[in-house]
Amino acid sequence: MSAFGRLLVWSNGAVLICAALALLVIPPATLSSSARQNRELVTSGQALDSTKAAALVGADPATFSVKDWAALLSQGGAEAVLGKQVDLSGYVLDRGKEDVFYIARLVVSCCAVDAQPIGVPVYRPGWRAEIEPGGWIRIQGAFVKNPSRDSQEEAAIGVGSLANIEEPDQPYVF
Amino acid sequence: MIGALLFAAVGLTVANTLQGPRLLDAQINPGAAVEGAGQRLVLRVDQTVAHPTTDQVTLTPSVPVEQTTDGAALILRFADSLSYATTYEIAAKVQSATTGASSILRYSFRTPDGAFYALQRPASSADADAPAQIVRHFIGSTEQRVVRSQPDIEQYAVADPAIAVVTSDADGAGTLTVGPVDGSGPSQTLAANSDISQLKSSGPSGLFGFVLTPLSDPDRGGDAQLHLHDPMTGKLITVSGFDGKPLDPLDWAFVPGTTSIVAQTADNSFYLIDPLNGRPTQPLGGHSRMYGIVPGSTTLIVDDNGDYKAMDLATGNTSTLPDIDLPEAAGLQQLLPLAGDRGYVGWVATQDGAGLVVVINNGNVRQIYAEDPDPTGGIQSICLSPNGQYLAIAKLPRDVAMNPDSSGFADKTELIDTATGRTDHEVAGSEVNWCNQNPTS
Numbered sequence: 367m368s369a370f371g372r373l374l375v376w377s378n379g380a381v382l383i384c385a386a387l388a389l390l391v392i393p394p395a396t397l398s399s400s401a402r403q404n405r406e407l408v409t410s411g412q413a414l415d416s417t418k419a420a421a422l423v424g425a426d427p428a429t430f431s432v433k434d435w436a437a438l439l440s441q442g443g444a445e446a447v448l449g450k451q452v453d454l455s456g457y458v459l460d461r462g463k464e465d466v467f468y469i470a471r472l473v474v475s476c477c478a479v480d481a482q483p484i485g486v487p488v489y490r491p492g493w494r495a496e497i498e499p500g501g502w503i504r505i506q507g508a509f510v511k512n513p514s515r516d517s518q519e520e521a522a523i524g525v526g527s528l529a530n531i532e533e534p535d536q537p538y539v540f
Numbered sequence: 541m542i543g544a545l546l547f548a549a550v551g552l553t554v555a556n557t558l559q560g561p562r563l564l565d566a567q568i569n570p571g572a573a574v575e576g577a578g579q580r581l582v583l584r585v586d587q588t589v590a591h592p593t594t595d596q597v598t599l600t601p602s603v604p605v606e607q608t609t610d611g612a613a614l615i616l617r618f619a620d621s622l623s624y625a626t627t628y629e630i631a632a633k634v635q636s637a638t639t640g641a642s643s644i645l646r647y648s649f650r651t652p653d654g655a656f657y658a659l660q661r662p663a664s665s666a667d668a669d670a671p672a673q674i675v676r677h678f679i680g681s682t683e684q685r686v687v688r689s690q691p692d693i694e695q696y697a698v699a700d701p702a703i704a705v706v707t708s709d710a711d712g713a714g715t716l717t718v719g720p721v722d723g724s725g726p727s728q729t730l731a732a733n734s735d736i737s738q739l740k741s742s743g744p745s746g747l748f749g750f751v752l753t754p755l756s757d758p759d760r761g762g763d764a765q766l767h768l769h770d771p772m773t774g775k776l777i778t779v780s781g782f783d784g785k786p787l788d789p790l791d792w793a794f795v796p797g798t799t800s801i802v803a804q805t806a807d808n809s810f811y812l813i814d815p816l817n818g819r820p821t822q823p824l825g826g827h828s829r830m831y832g833i834v835p836g837s838t839t840l841i842v843d844d845n846g847d848y849k850a851m852d853l854a855t856g857n858t859s860t861l862p863d864i865d866l867p868e869a870a871g872l873q874q875l876l877p878l879a880g881d882r883g884y885v886g887w888v889a890t891q892d893g894a895g896l897v898v899v900i901n902n903g904n905v906r907q908i909y910a911e912d913p914d915p916t917g918g919i920q921s922i923c924l925s926p927n928g929q930y931l932a933i934a935k936l937p938r939d940v941a942m943n944p945d946s947s948g949f950a951d952k953t954e955l956i957d958t959a960t961g962r963t964d965h966e967v968a969g970s971e972v973n974w975c976n977q978n979p980t981s
Contacts, residue, residue, distance in 0.1 A: 429858055
């Protein structure tokens with residue numbers, strides 16, 4: 367090999383060795399300030415905002431009061447409440463139906479003297495044999511299509527369990 | 541020659557094997573990160589990384605983060621919103637999932653200066669056509685710029701880069717226009733000859749919402765109805781209630797980071813409505829008032845006749861907040877949730893009639909502001925910056941009814957650092973745009 371050939375080999379080798387050493391010695395580089403700035407600009411639009419929005423379920427209907435359910439039914443929500451579980455306490459309101467009574471509360475807007483009853487229908491054939499009108503009860507169950515031919519409501523609570531209770535400390539709702 | 545190349549190839553392979561992951565790219569939206577918690581910093585590296593432990597990632601200044609990996613990316617999710625005009629430095633020790641080699645990734649970014657807008661109304665003695673001005677300010681800077689100047693501005697909201705402005709004519713009929721906040725294009729009239737109220741912005745997601753009552757169009761029946769508008773697409777959506785009728789809310793708010801809103805109807809029933817996707821409306825029960833949504837979450841704070849409740853709209857769980865014991869307090873005027881574990885800001889009326897602002901956290905009450913007893917004015921309203929770093933206190937001059945130089949509205953707004961109670965900025969005018977991202981009441 368000529369002197370020129372040997373020089374070429376050595377110079378090529380030196381370049382490769384320097385490159386290898388540089389990779390070993392020089393620590394991983396972070397992005398330059400300008401690169402960071404440019405990338406922030408590129409990504410500061412909608413790219414990261416397009417992640418899927420959180421799925422919301424709302425509130426647990428088991429926490430709803432007699433007033434809440436009555437408000438929903440009065441807004442034509444019979445279909446929406448079907449199958450929803452309830453756990454309610456209230457007094458028994460008798461509207462002269464044989465298979466339906468109302469679990470009710472007095473709603474106070476100003477003062478006790480202005481209190482108005484608000485109630486939710488409960489489908490329970492033969493209920494008079496179990497509970498007294500005006501007595502306080504707790505019911506657990508779910509809304510069903512009202513099978514009663516004696517009342518107009520589209521949905522009523524189909525009772526899973528029903529128990530007589532003492533009048534609560536706070537009988538009113540606000 | 542061949543030997544040298546072989547040597548180099550082996551050397552490079554060894555070097556590559558020994559070397560830990562290297563940072564290729566980083567993605568962060570600093571503007572969104574100061575608007576609310578939950579934003580992500582994605583550090584993309586050149587090889588698959590193992591999941592780092594908590595102590596392997598440090599942020600300066602400190603912010604709670606949740607860390608995950610996704611192939612060749614380390615993802616940090618900020619559990620709290622970031623502060624304005626702050627440089628954050630991240631050092632993360634990462635390990636290659638394939639070779640086990642480790643390295644330290646370093647990255648830094650700076651959050652934007654806190655920009656906000658305020659409405660300056662003319663004095664009541666000024667000419668009828670004297671303009672009101674919407675002025676853009678930066679926290680800690682005297683720099684300001686008038687972005688709108690026109691008579692009779694009643695309300696406005698900013699969803700950057702768009703601004704919505706409601707003006708009224710001499711008969712009280714309102715006009716709503718939406719256009720670029722920097723004036724780079726013409727504004728579009730969205731509604732005219734109408735009563736327009738409860739104008740709000742969703743902030744980073746860029747939507748506006750308002751209650752519109754047409755005043756003269758018999759075909760539209762004159763019913764008040766909540767509308768949502770997306771200025772990017774020009775889409776205008778009418779919002780219906782649980783009963784399918786036009787929704788005329790007592791109060792309402794966007795749920796940040798979602799396409800849903802929460803609305804309170806006249807009978808104090810609350811509903812979760814997704815007008816954009818048309819999902820079924822969810823009843824939320826009856827409550828007397830809503831105070832807002834905890835930033836960076838989907839937790840709604842409501843008042844049930846004195847019991848404060850946190851309702852997580854993502855899970856349906858409702859919890860009662862600990863009793864708020866405020867000595868010498870006659871009443872709590874406002875309660876604003878802070879992000880993370882920072883608690884709440886409360887505006888308290890004391891028994892001697894003075895106003896205080898406190899931070900309530902885990903039963904501890906810390907006063908950050910007391911109303912001036914002098915004539916400079918009492919607190920008219922408070923609202924938080926989206927990251928909860930600052931509280932904007934609009935002050936009403938005590939001589940507002942007598943002074944012809946007064947606009948009849950709050951004419952000064954102070955920005956209080958919620959961590960220190962220090963007044964960091966003071967501007968003329970009121971109705972800071974942050975207030976339009978919260979419930980009205």
